[in-house]
Amino acid sequence: MPLAAELRHVSFGYGNGPLVLRDVDLAIRPAEFVAIAGPNGGGKTTLVRLILGLEEPTKGEASLFGERATRFTQRSRIGYLAQRAQLGVDAPVTVREVVSAGRVAATRLIGRATRSDRAIVAEAVERVGLSALVDRPIQRLSGGQQQRAFIAKALAAQPSLLVLDEPTTGVDVEAQEAFAALLDELHRHLDVTVLYASHEFGAVERFVERLVLVRGTIVFDGKPSDLPQLWHDPSHVHA
Amino acid sequence: MLELEFMRLALATGAVIGVLAPATGFFLVQRRLSLIGDGIGHVAFAGVALAYLADLPVIATALAVAVVGALAIEWLRASGTAAADQALAIVFYVGIAAGVVGVSLAGALDVQLFSFLFGSILTTTRTDFVTVALLGTAGLVIIALLYRALVAVTLDEEGARVAGVPVAALNVTTAVLAALTVAISMRIVGILLIAALMVLPVIAASRIAWSMRSTILIAMAIGLGSVLSGLTSAYYGDLPPGGTIVLVAAATVLVAALAGRVIRA
Numbered sequence: 001m002p003l004a005a006e007l008r009h010v011s012f013g014y015g016n017g018p019l020v021l022r023d024v025d026l027a028i029r030p031a032e033f034v035a036i037a038g039p040n041g042g043g044k045t046t047l048v049r050l051i052l053g054l055e056e057p058t059k060g061e062a063s064l065f066g067e068r069a070t071r072f073t074q075r076s077r078i079g080y081l082a083q084r085a086q087l088g089v090d091a092p093v094t095v096r097e098v099v100s101a102g103r104v105a106a107t108r109l110i111g112r113a114t115r116s117d118r119a120i121v122a123e124a125v126e127r128v129g130l131s132a133l134v135d136r137p138i139q140r141l142s143g144g145q146q147q148r149a150f151i152a153k154a155l156a157a158q159p160s161l162l163v164l165d166e167p168t169t170g171v172d173v174e175a176q177e178a179f180a181a182l183l184d185e186l187h188r189h190l191d192v193t194v195l196y197a198s199h200e201f202g203a204v205e206r207f208v209e210r211l212v213l214v215r216g217t218i219v220f221d222g223k224p225s226d227l228p229q230l231w232h233d234p235s236h237v238h239a
Numbered sequence: 240m241l242e243l244e245f246m247r248l249a250l251a252t253g254a255v256i257g258v259l260a261p262a263t264g265f266f267l268v269q270r271r272l273s274l275i276g277d278g279i280g281h282v283a284f285a286g287v288a289l290a291y292l293a294d295l296p297v298i299a300t301a302l303a304v305a306v307v308g309a310l311a312i313e314w315l316r317a318s319g320t321a322a323a324d325q326a327l328a329i330v331f332y333v334g335i336a337a338g339v340v341g342v343s344l345a346g347a348l349d350v351q352l353f354s355f356l357f358g359s360i361l362t363t364t365r366t367d368f369v370t371v372a373l374l375g376t377a378g379l380v381i382i383a384l385l386y387r388a389l390v391a392v393t394l395d396e397e398g399a400r401v402a403g404v405p406v407a408a409l410n411v412t413t414a415v416l417a418a419l420t421v422a423i424s425m426r427i428v429g430i431l432l433i434a435a436l437m438v439l440p441v442i443a444a445s446r447i448a449w450s451m452r453s454t455i456l457i458a459m460a461i462g463l464g465s466v467l468s469g470l471t472s473a474y475y476g477d478l479p480p481g482g483t484i485v486l487v488a489a490a491t492v493l494v495a496a497l498a499g500r501v502i503r504a
Binding site: 052054074075076078079080081082089090091092093094097098100101102104105106109110111112113135137153157163 | 265268269270384385387388390391393394395397398399400401402403404405441442444445448449450451452453454
C-alpha cells in the first residue's frame with residue numbers, strides 16, 4: 001500500500017524569497033494520526049500546502065498516495081480543514097449546507113444531490129454530534145460547534161486523508177479538548193489518516209501516535225513521549 | 240398600462256432580468272466581489288460603442304465584449320497578476336474610456352445612448368424580449384444545475400480546490416453569467432445601474448433569510464418585485480426606469496434590515 005503522503009528532500013520558498021522549509025523528509029503511513037507542531041512562522045502551513053499539492057516544491061518531491069501531489073487525480077480522497085476555517089459569506093448558512101458542500105467533489109457536480117449523498121451528509125453531521133442543529137445557521141453556533149461542522153464537511157467526502165491546519169484557533173481550551181477527543185474517535189472508527197497541524201498540540205498530544213516538530217526543517221519526529229521536556233513547555237513552542 | 244405593447248414587453252423582459260440578476264449576483268456578493276457587475280457594465284458600454292461603429296446588433300455585441308471583459312477580470316484576479324480591486328479598476332477605466340471614444344467616433348452621443356446607460360421602458364422590442372428570455376432562461380438553468388458546486392466554491396474556494404472541484408472553470412462560469420446578466424439587462428435597467436440589481440436584493444435577502452438557499456430565492460423574489468414595481472412607478476411617474484428600480488431595491492434593503500432586527504430580537 002502506498003504511503004498516504006510523502007515529502008522527499010523538499011525545500012520551498014515563496015517566489016524569490018528565502019527558503020521557508022529546507023530538505024524535509026516525511027513519510028505518513030495510512031491510518032496514522034500525526035500532529036505537526038512548531039512555532040508560528042516555522043513552516044507548518046507551508047508543509048501542509050506542499051503535502052496537499054497546493055504548492056510546488058522548489059526542490060525535492062511531494063506525493064500523495066504514490067502520485068505527484070500537484071497532479072494528484074483522486075482529490076476527493078482528501079478532507080481538508082483550512083487554517084482559521086470560517087465562513088466569509090454574509091448570508092446565513094445552515095450546518096447541512098456547509099456539510100453538503102463537502103460532498104460535492106466526491107459525487108457528480110451537476111444537478112441535485114442524490115439520496116445516498118444526503119444520507120452520507122446526515123451521517124457526517126451525526127458523527128460530530130450536530131444532528132439537532134443541522135438546520136441552524138452556523139453563524140449562530142459556538143466556535144467549538146462551528147469547528148465540528150467543518151469537520152463534518154471534511155468527513156462528507158469520506159476521505160482517506162484528513163488534513164487539519166490550525167483547526168482550533170480562536171476556540172476555548174475546553175472545546176479544543178472535546179475536538180481532539182472527537183478526532184481520536186473518528187480516527188479509530190473510520191480508519192482514516194489524520195494530519196493535524198497546530199502550534200498548540202497540547203490538546204491532541206495524548207491521542208497522536210507521532211509528533212513532527214517543524215522549525216524551518218523537521219527538528220523532531222517520533223512519539224510525543226520521546227519529546228524533550230523543553231518542548232512540552234507551551235512558552236517554548238510559542239516563542 | 241398593460242394595453243400598451245411597449246409596457247407589456249418591458250414588464251416581461253424586466254421579469255426575466257429581475258430573477259436572473261440577483262441569482263447571478265448572489266455568488267458575487269457572498270465572495271466579496273460585488274463590484275464585478277459594475278466593471279463588466281463599463282466593458283459592455285465599450286461593446287455598445289463597437290456595435291454603433293460597426294453597425295452590429297447591440298445586445299449580442301455588448302454580450303461578446305462583456306464576456307471578454309469578465310474573463311479578463313477573472314484571469315487578472317486568479318493569476319495574481321493584479322490584486323482583485325486593481326484588476327477591476329483596470330477593466331473599469333479601459334471599458335468606459337473605450338466606450339466614450341467609440342461612441343464619439345460613431346457620432347452616437349444621442350438619446351438612444353442615454354437609454355443604454357440608464358435604461359428605458361420605450362426601447363424594448365419583441366426581438367429584445369425573445370433574446371432576453373432565451374439567454375435569461377439559459378443563465379437560470381446553468382445556475383440551477385451548478386448550484387451545489389457554485390456553493391462549494393463560494394463557501395471555501397481553497398477547500399474546494401483541494402477536494403478536486405474544478406474551481407477555475409466554475410469561476411469563469413460565474414464571470415460569464417455576470418456578463419450575460421449585464422448584457423441582457425441594459426435596455427431596461429441600464430449599464431450603469433444593473434450591478435445594483437445584482438447586489439441590493441441579495442443584501443436585503445441575507446438580512447431576513449435562514450439559509451443560503453432561502454437567501455437566493457428571497458433575493459430573486461425581491462429582484463422580481465423591484466423590477467415590476469419600479470417599471471410601474473416609472474410609467475405612472477414618468478421617471479427613468481433604471482433609477483426607479485434600483486431605488487425600490489434599495490428601499491427593500493432598509494425594510495429587510497429592520498425586519499431582520501425584529502426577527503432576531
